Amino acid sequence: MPSSDLKIRQVEAFRALMQRHTVTRAAQALHVSQPAVSRLLADFETGVGFTLFERQQGRLVPTAEARVLYDEVERAFVGLDRIALAAQQIRAMRRGSLTVAGSPAVALELLPQVVAGFLGEHPGVDVTLLTHSAQTVVELVASQRCDVGFVAEAIPHQAVRLERLTDAPLRCIVPFGHRLEKKRVLRPADLRDEPFVSFPRSFDARNAIDRVFVEHAVPRQLIVEAQLSRTVVSLVANGAGVALIDAVTAAYAGKDVAVRPFEPELRDPVYLASAAAQSLSAVAAAFVVRARKALGDLVA
Incomplete structure (x- = not known):
């Protein structure tokens, strides 16, 4: 049988x-x-x-x-x-998929550069890059709708592990030809009565910026607010005022505005968000290594 x-x-x-x-x-x-x-x-x-x-x-x-x-x-x-x-x-990390989400400050210019380099090393991997607010990025990671997230604010969530990747100082940007362009380092007193482009009041960076000017008793003309750092750069480039922005955006802004160090330093962190209950896949871990290095090189 x-x-x-x-x-x-x-x-x-x-x-x-x-x-x-x-x-x-x-x-x-x-x-x-x-x-x-x-x-x-x-x-x-x-x-x-x-x-x-x-x-x-x-x-x-x-x-x-x-x-x-x-x-x-x-x-x-x-x-x-x-x-x-x-x-x-x-x-060999030449097959698979990866979904990355990031806050605009990181996702508009830095992450596309990282993704392009990553795909060159790992052909065959499909990558999706999403740009959202820090809150939404954290929610995407928590619900496992993306593999990793990069955020500029520490949004707490019990299902998400946050790791600080960098803590770089804000930079001051002024229009080309502005009287302050000649100064190597800018301080609160230099910006006295200047038209100032601000972030919304709900942003941690906005609160830190306002606090340092109050502490130094320096008034500014708070005439316009913008949510995205890239939009702030465009406003300054078009003569709407001066501003303080994150180091990542500032690293790409030199073609549009004059970028200067600002003292006292105001630190602006970038966090890696990942699911707390599971480890990263090999593909995601390799991407994080590349992103970490690119970020470190950019703000060094």
Whole structure:
């Protein structure tokens, strides 16, 4: 009676003989002895319940049934080969998907640069880059709708682990040709009565900026607010005023405005957000390594 308890090694012996035509070559391919191959074939033939090979002039010739079965075996082994290839590609980080979310200050210019370099090293990985508020980024990470997030504010969430990646000082930006462009370092007194472009009052950076000017008793003309650092740069470039912005945006703003250090230093952190309950995938971990280095190089 045919048995359904077929062994993979029996199938491999059958496949090797079909491909290499002799027991000797099949044994070499499988790195076993000829008697071992003969035994595997005999057990396989018993298992399937019909004759697979006929001996003709000292050679084993496959029957018509064997040829039909071989077609099915090949389809199965192609599937196994595809699984093995996929595993190899995953190990080499040349296959998979990655969803990254970031606050605008990080996601508009820095992360696209990181993504482009990452794809050059890991072709075959699909990357999705999302730009949202820090609150939304943290929620995406918490719900596992993205793999990693980069935020400029520490938004607490029990399902999210926050790691500070950098803590760089804010930079002062002024329009080209402005009287302050000639100064190497700017201080609160230098900005007395200047039109000032601010972030909304809900931003941590806005509160820190306002506090330092109050402490130094320096009035400003608070004439316009903007939510995005990149928008603040455009407003300053068009002569709307001066501003303090994060170091990441400032690193890319030199073509549009004059960028200067500001004292006293106001530190502005960038955090990595990841799911607290699980570790990063190999692909996500490799991306974080590249992002961490790019961020460090940018604000150094």
